[in-house]
Amino acid sequence: MHDKTLAELTRSLEAGEFSSRELTQHLLGRIDRLDGKLNSFITVTYDQALAAAEAADKARAAGEAGPLTGLPLALKDIFCTQGVKTTAGSRMLDNFISPYDATIVEKLEAAGTVSLGKTNMDEFAMGSSNENSHYGAVKNPWDLDAVPGGSSGGSAAAVASGLVPAAIGTDTGGSIRQPAAFCGITGLKPTYGRVSRYGMIAYASSLDQAGPMARSAEDCALLLGAMAGHDLRDSTCVARGVPDYTEELDTPLAGLKIGLPREYFGDGLDPQVEAAIREAIKVFESLGASVREVSLPHTHYAIPAYYVIAPAEASSNLSRFDGVRFGHRCDNPADLIDLYKRSRAEGFGDEVKRRILIGTHTLSEGFFDAYYKKAQQVRRLIRQDFLDAFEEVDVLMGPASPTPAFDLGAKKDPVSMYLQDIYTIAINLAGIPGMSVPAGFAGSRPIGLQILGSHFTEARLLNVAHQFQQATDWHRQRPAFAEENA
Amino acid sequence: MQWETVIGLEVHVQLATRSKIFSGASTAFGAEPNTQACAVDLGLPGVLPVLNEAAVAMAVKFGLAIHAEIPEVSVFDRKNYFYPDLPKGYQTSQMYQPIVGAGIVEITLEDGTTKPIRVHHAHLEEDAGKSLHEDFHGMTGVDLNRAGTPLLEIVSEPDMRSAKEAAAYLKAIHSIVTYLGISDGNMAEGSMRCDVNVSVRPQGQEAFGTRAEIKNVNSFRFVERAIAFEVERQIELLEDGGKVVQETRLFDPERDETRSMRTKEEANDYRYFPCPDLLPVVLDQAYIDHLRDNLPELPAEKRARFENELGLSAYDASVLSATREMADYFDEVKDVCGDAKQAANWVQGELSGALNREGLSIKDSPVSARQLGELLVRVIDDTINGKAAKQVFQALWNGQGASADDIIEAQGLKQVTDSGAIEAMIDQVIADSPAQVAQYRDAEPDKRGKMIGYFVGQVMKASRGTANPQQVNALLKEKLDA
């Protein structure tokens, strides 16, 4: 039962093959047995999960079950969950029991889902390998020597290894799509503003967006439907109706116009990855889509612009962690400055400090125009590239990452780590939705196909991904790690 | 050398919204510490701000009241610095695109002349919490109830040239915001706070001198005193060949001095940048027009109406329009009694005197405007004379009756105008005072005028004050001179 998709699990629950409680117990058992090697969870909420599962079973018995009732999932540890430790992967919040629920936590609970716990992540979502967690690195279930990607690495690894059928991640520069690609699962970063950010610990507010990570596009559609929608507590969350994302899944792709950004197939792209992506494109052609090359001329400015904007916002967002109202506080502060400096020095890890320093520096007097304002101008040019491309084509496709998962410890230099996100970062700057869909392997390590659409075209992306998954079975592959230990 | 003082003011006005600028927590004053600090005000991880419509409307009303430009788009920025009363480590404010553009505030000086003071802009921001320095084992306590209370910061141009002008400007702002009902203007509770920029320059010099910013100037009186001290300090410094340093100084009302707040810290670098959690605020013309159409009559307009339409003196008009409570009270008294001059005299005389004696503000007056108006009706229609009117007023003040008519009735103060009754009293007085009558009749006619006062007093006494004094006078003359 740990192998099934959400849609399949719902059918089993409906047919009475097993109860939500049985399913939940089975998965909690697997977490106990397997997660020691993976480290994908920071907190497992056994009691709450079983209670929620029992409530879901009762609701089902009473004929009150919705499409997600009784389905287990996991939450990236960046979402505030009332009464549960919420750490953002940081020592700073190791003692933080959230006094409130994030909007999406409320929504998913209201939909009857059963949270098994909080998944590991790069500290404050800053990283592309999940090696920046205070709670230790997460392993890739396809190859325990490899990283799962980041920053939603715990969510991706847990789904891929059959510990949970789906998880919620966040994506600021690729943090859903890249780990989904590295772990061979399906992940969706929605349009900025589609899903409420209230209660999601902020990294870079104008880029952050929560989204589903699951075993199929259909599952992502089910989850997005429950997560999306207007929230009065988030000014940046748009007031716009939420369609039934499953409705268009079966629409045939004949006539679909696919653009391949020339810049996404250039230097630095691993040949095995390129080959897999080109194969995937052929599948779409066979389904009646047409393919043409397009250009996103400012692609190479995306990483530099991102590393101005995101750290600047982060430097400000993380100022609230000052050891006064919550979070880590140093012992015996000599005075106020000492309280601040030591609490923050002890509470934050290396990469977080690096980004706080960069952001503080680029915003400071004399540098603001040259860095921040310039980066915002470039951001407009990057968004325009996409808007122009979507005048010509329906969706863009390319690799989610230039390489498959790399080895743990392989990227010591921060800049070389940043360059990993070359194909994902511009999407956050433009605010458009993007998906990563399993599309093959390089040896044992999965490869992800990225599919991009213009703002608020999630239904179309899910349809395109679902049709691909009807024609291929990459998304049905499971790592030996999950099977051997079953 | 002759020195000229140059002053600019930054006035922080707490807006009278029910809830905070970015959260649904209450703004009520005086609650137990941190009981009105919600998740958003505390800056808990993950929380987000949503802008309060009333704060926007109040800011725009202020802008319209000072004839300022209201830009279509305004933007919130973050001002980054660490302080325990600033929970997020930044203050959400408006640095580059404020909600209110340049405007004009007219001030009235003591001699009745007016002077326009330019307002550079006004912007919305959130208030900080409070640090309490009582001893908690050598620690400071932080109360965040005030954090997130909406503030309108009104920044003037350096247009003021004396402490008196600065105080008049502050009063004008106070009067505008209270007229608009956008603030309670309570300076003692910190609803209005003021930072003062002061510099001096040799008379006739174009360039400004180096300025000092004085913080914590929180009453009309302190503004004058702080400026007076600071001007003297700067002049003395310059005349001794020294230099004024650009710095922040704190006014200490107890010692009546300003002192440097400079700590060992380097100059602040607030790293302003647009708040990514808030979107541009776009105000359409219809919204602005709606607010404009519903503006109350403002102090300057009231003053003009009092002077031009009601025929009050410039002085009376300015006193009566100084606060909205005063003006509304006066307007009602005038409407009830129908005589603006009587109303003006009584509000400024009897009523203000009584209020001052008891230290009450006009909104707490025991005599309502309607009661006073009805009393004046009885003065105007000669039902009572002036002396009785004061008695009635005192009785109303003491709560001895619900209306002037009740008191007049109960105390028998109705003026006696029946000449038969008055004649009878006069005859009695004349009969009782043969010596005074003889003295009067022996006197030269030009001395008699003074002497008649005695008889008038006796008759008034006999009538317990109710006889019509003019009538008494005329009839007495007739009888004594006969």
Add this chain to the structure above:
Amino acid sequence: MALEHADVQRAAHLARLGLTDNEAARYVDDLGRILEMVDLLQGLDTEGVAPLAHPLDVTQRLRADEVTESDQRARFQRCAPAVENGLYLVPRVVE
């Protein structure tokens, strides 16, 4: 734009991050390389391009002025490091 040791120390102070000299030296190196990468932006002509702060062209929604929050001090202070009489405690602030 080259990065000096003093720039890192200044940023660390503004951000209230305690750094040892060794750490600061390492960050001079790291941050220098990041800024070198970022400097690619300087080569792009952005004359006349309006800065983009938000990916969507949407405007601020306004909230009705209603009190929706009640006193939850006890709950919120459960995660606080030091409180007394309902106040958050910090080392003495000198005005």
